[in-house]
Amino acid sequence: MIIRLCICVYVAFSALPAVAERPVTVFAAASLSTVLGDIVAAWEGPVSVSYGGSGLLARQVALGAPADLVLLANPQWMDWLVQNGAIISDTRQDLLANRLVLIGPAGATQIPNPTLDKILKILGNGRLAIGQTDSVPAGQYARAYLQDTGLWTGVQHALAEAENVRVALSYVARGETPLGIVYATDAKAEQQVTAIFDIPPDSHPAIRYPLALTTTAQNSATDFLNFLLSAKASAIFDAHGFIPLQAAQ
Template sequence: MTLRLNIRVLVCAVVMLCAPVAQADTPVTVFAAASLKTALDDIAEDWQGNVTLSYAGSGAIARQVAQSAPADLVILANPQWMVWLQDQGIVNPDETRMILGNTLVVIAPAGHDPIAADQPGVLLKTLNGGRLATGQTDSVPAGIYARAWLETAGLWPELSAHLAEAENVRAALAYVARQEAPLGIVYASDAIAEPAVSVVYNVPSDQHPHIRYAAAPLTTEGAAFLDFLDTATARSVFAANGFVPLDPS
């Protein structure tokens, strides 16, 4: 009896030791807003398991998930797209969290002096015939926020015909980094991630809707990774990359 008991104890111990490994080895697929790439790539290296990160504009992600794309966790840069997924019955409102904040900036190729971008004619003059890069103003959150600011500042009428609207904010960032566009409107976190650009104007946060990143798990694996994003390690990475970690809500 003693030998059998010892064997059972040994088997239970082995199972308990192996359980976390099996859980960590379960693949996790995260669909995330393009602006999160630098930070999430760093954070994923500390995740004890297999994680696949797929980045795109939030509108594109929402439509992909609505068409049954295999995501375990969805992180969008505009809560309205998450509400749309909730209305489709795809994500649970009770499991949705606002995890991060951000701010808007105007950027130029590295070394450019600051400009008074809120003054009429300044952006147009600085463009000098070029285009102002940002996300698509009807679907990409960065573009939606950029348009909101331009409208609030009274600059939309003079600039609406001079935009280079990209499929996501990182594409808009690349236009300026490659000097294909003289100016761009992106998130502060994007400017930090790209040494080939300089911030020439910080957009006042009261001149556009609050920038919030909404996250929602679709599986238990996604929920585990979302919990990991709220750890001190992950929050410090987000902060170092220009995001504002929010208390879980």
Template sequence: MMWVSRYLLGAAIFLALLARPVMAEPVTVFAAASLKTALDDVAGNYDGKVILSYAGSSMLARQVQQGAPADVVFLANTDWMDVLESDGLIATDTRVDLLGNRLVLAGPVGAAPVEIGPQLDLAAMLGDGRLAMALVEAVPAGIYGKAALDSLGLWGAVEHSVAQVDNVRAALALVSLGQVPLGVVYATDALADSHVDALGVFPDSSHPPIRYPVAAVAGREQAATAFLDFLTGPDARTIFASHGFAVLGD
């Protein structure tokens, strides 16, 4: 009878293993730097391992072009996603414009609010200081920021006072640490840093719409599917909204 007991025990263990939930495959996500606080929160609520790599959207797109091992790419600009799509590097049917944002002038906590328009004397506000911005020719926040300042007639007065950095979170850090008096960042960035206030919001009409597209990298759909389903689902949408993003399609 000993062999019967061992057989039954082995069968019970085997059935228990079958009953255990299958963990989702680890997923590597290349994401725009401005997503960090919210996406860290989203990933922490996902039932699986997520490897997050943050940088400016232009850098991430180039890394995907060079064959970097990403499963999902989540950018802050539709133009860079268009580039990847035209190169055949994303699974087009998985692409979704998931989030929206606004552009703000960031300053130290307690600084006086301003109305951003053609009448704003931004150069006087800077004095001898610098205006922190992401790279204005490559990184979405910088591209949006330059477009906004240009359309309002403010760019010419401040362009030689701009401190350009690799991504919008680096621009935010310069303001947060008091190394510059002002910066152009997303509203969600200012909300994420307790040492920074949004002093004013740039008119939506002053720059192209800010959209965050997400997609699976071509050939990595199987690894990306579960996380993309979660990312576009109700729980993740609630988290993004709590961090100040506009959730598109709601």
């Protein structure tokens, strides 16, 4: 009787399904929302991605949000996560680079040299859409460019600061603002805007997208990180206008 009971208990427990790992949870900069959709589609496993401004995402991770992998648009926020002990520093590396552009509505005329007078004339009573300059990397890069070229003082009163770069992009796409400063990849992803000036890369800090595993990352997150570094993923990033920085294997 005892032997039969033990056998029954063993069979009952062995019949239970194995506990599967939850989907890999990625916190990613908003400017990656289009390309990561294609990356996730090419990955052979469940992935959940939350997008937002890099500063907001970094703060959430530091407070214990359940992220496995973080992919931001500014190394400074990743530095901050390292200081707060929220990521595994050995897994950190720069994945991508990007560029800034000045945008207008679809079909807008190119501006070879956007002086203050030209910008203010186009703006009229409108505003210049950029990311929040205190926390959104695209906004911080835009401010650096405007300061470097002496435009900051003249346009500071006319800024429309958005919670992330994709919101700034949408302001121009919907005609709510006549001009905006976004990443080149954002302009490429939105048919309702036109890049009217390529902002010189030496006018602002280099745009880098660092990634790292969090200290609470599950095992499958390492596999997804390795996929992001693969030749297949690099080709997808390149097709969307990003500049892969890691040598694809």
